[in-house]
Each structure stands twice: as structure tokens, then as C-alpha cells.
Amino acid sequence: MAGESIKPVENTASIPSSLPEEDIHCPHCETPMSAKTAFCPACGWSMTPVPPLERAVAAAGYLPLLPAAVVLLLPTYRRHLFVRFHAWQSIFLWIVFLALTGGALFLSNIAAAMALLVFGILATLAMLFLWFVLSLKAWQGERFGVPLLGDLAARMK
Numbered sequence: 001m002a003g004e005s006i007k008p009v010e011n012t013a014s015i016p017s018s019l020p021e022e023d024i025h026c027p028h029c030e031t032p033m034s035a036k037t038a039f040c041p042a043c044g045w046s047m048t049p050v051p052p053l054e055r056a057v058a059a060a061g062y063l064p065l066l067p068a069a070v071v072l073l074l075p076t077y078r079r080h081l082f083v084r085f086h087a088w089q090s091i092f093l094w095i096v097f098l099a100l101t102g103g104a105l106f107l108s109n110i111a112a113a114m115a116l117l118v119f120g121i122l123a124t125l126a127m128l129f130l131w132f133v134l135s136l137k138a139w140q141g142e143r144f145g146v147p148l149l150g151d152l153a154a155r156m157k
């Protein structure tokens with residue numbers, strides 16, 4: 001909304017803190033607040049740089065599902081919104097990934113099963129047709145061979 005969301009540092013120091021000056025926005029919920037605010041008044045997001053341990057835990061939370069779930073359940077990280085944000089995002093991302101790939105694999109299995117089923121039906125129909133034709137030829141006294149198999153049978157004694 002405000003055309004200028006970030007003021008130069010020298011201006012911030014000169015403005016009395018009582019003024020409702022909105023200098024920065026929460027990266028979590030977009031709530032505007034003073035640049036000196038340590039925690040977002042709306043959601044509690046820490047406005048100070050994230051410590052390395054929290055960053056490491058948040059990064060580890062992107063391993064498939066389990067680490068993120070553990071992070072969310074651990075009392076230690078109950079108030080670590082940065083870590084929890086990434087843990088939740090990881091969980092949602094993995095759910096979407098697993099649903100899509102699982103669905104694709106399931107459909108591919110169905111497609112493969114359908115193809116095999118169609119092949120089986122066609123092969124059965126072909127076999128019934130050959131059975132009928134070859135029986136008829138034999139009955140009529142005709143030496144009628146099918147390709148490949150007829151040649152093979154001719155060589156046998």
C-alpha cells in the first residue's frame with residue numbers, strides 16, 4: 001500500500017518511537033511494524049536474524065515427512081515460528097509430491113493392466129480363429145502351415 005516501505009536508516013533514528021511509523025513488514029504475515037520491533041505483533045514471527053541452529057533444523061525438516069513432523073511435535077520448537085513455517089511447508093510439499101507421484105504410478109499400473117488385458121483378449125480371439133481354421137484344413141486333408149511354426153513342424157519327424 002505505502003509507496004515506501006523501507007526508510008533510510010538515518011530517518012528511522014530521528015523519528016520518535018511514539019509515532020505510528022510502519023517501516024518493515026512481517027515476512028510471515030505481512031503485518032507492517034516499526035523497524036525496531038523484535039517480534040511481529042500479529043503472529044509472533046521473530047524479526048531478528050534466524051540463528052544457525054534454527055536454520056539447520058528448518059533445512060533438515062525438508063527430508064521426507066518424518067523430520068518435519070518431529071520438529072512440529074517437539075516442545076523445543078513450539079514457539080520457533082521460522083522452523084515451524086518450514087516444517088509445515090515441507091509437510092505440505094511432500095504430501096502434494098506423494099499424492100501426485102502415487103497417483104501417477106497407480107494410473108500407470110492400471111494402464112499397464114489394461115494393455116495386458118486387451119492383449120490377452122486379442123490373443124485369445126486369434127487363437128480361437130487359428131484353432132478353427134487349422135482344424136478345418138486338417139479335416140479337409142490340406143497340409144496348411146502357419147508362418148514359422150509350420151516350417152518348424154515340417155522339419156520334425
Ligand SMILES: [Zn+2]
Pocket residue numbers: 026027028029030031040041042043044045
Ligand atoms: Zn507476522
